[in-house]
Ligand SMILES: Nc1ncnc2c1ncn2[C@@H]1O[C@H](COP(=O)(O)OP(=O)(O)O)[C@@H](O)[C@H]1O
């Protein structure tokens with residue numbers, strides 16, 4: 001596709017009011033799913049994050065890694081079990097989750113962001129007690145419910161020019177470690193930081209009325225309509241925690257929450273800096 005000079009200029013001009021609007025604001029990006037398995041897409045996401053920082057946005061990157069955990073469990077001959085989009089996490093599994101998320105995935109992303117010209121610091125919920133959790137009421141083994149978020153660490157990092165990259169294992173109150181769904185953790189962190197936006201990147205184009213038909217994208221959702229959508233059976237699997245936490249974030253004061261397609265290169269930039277946006281927006 002050929003783009004003329006005036007079209008190019010238009011795109012930049014269109015971005016200007018957004019650049020002004022977001023300067024100094026906090027945006028929490030959750031990165032996960034298949035978009036994190038493709039190297040080219042990974043680099044595109046990293047350069048978007050660097051660009052966000054350069055225009056004065058305080059970015060916090062929260063990452064998932066479900067597919068990587070599944071792969072490691074498979075390697076040791078253990079099957080992954082999900083209930084309502086959450087991993088049943090026994091004692092052996094929480095060890096693997098910590099290794100994979102806080103070890104491999106987190107540090108790989110730190111290195112990638114550094115290589116893209118950003119300054120990154122990798123943290124998990126145990127570092128500086130960033131995330132404190134209790135066992136979730138519904139018994140899913142070592143799956144936790146966040147009780148406290150120590151946002152000072154994130155603010156200090158941002159103030160010193162670092163982009164925090166957060167993996168979502170949390171500290172219990174009695175020495176135990178909990179597995180937290182990364183969407184849920186991102187939403188809580190966004191709320192506690194008073195973020196302007198929460199962006200969840202995933203492997204579909206957004207919330208679909210029919211999950212097998214990408215032509216049925218629901219572009220805008222009022223959070224008070226979610227209960228009805230759930231009743232209609234529109235939302236299932238990994239979409240359940242995603243939607244719940246968009247609602248939760250908005251109810252806790254985050255202006256907008258978005259589910260966007262991580263399979264499209266630079267979808268974050270399209271969401272942030274164009275009038276049309278992309279994916280599903282919750283308000
Ligand atoms: N109504 C829906 N619209 C979009 N996706 C849906 C819907 N219902 C279920 N899903 C499923 O949810 C998945 C996204 O959740 P998940 O796999 O947990 O993503 P991630 O790994 O990015 O957190 C989609 O790939 C899709 O299969």
Ligand SMILES: CC(=O)N[C@@H](CCC(=O)OP(=O)(O)O)C(=O)O
Pocket residue numbers: 031032033063064065066067069085086087097143168179180181182183
């Ligand atoms: C409790 C729970 O389900 N935790 C998730 C944490 C990682 C995650 O959320 O990764 P994605 O965003 O890539 O799915 C898990 O164990 O898979």
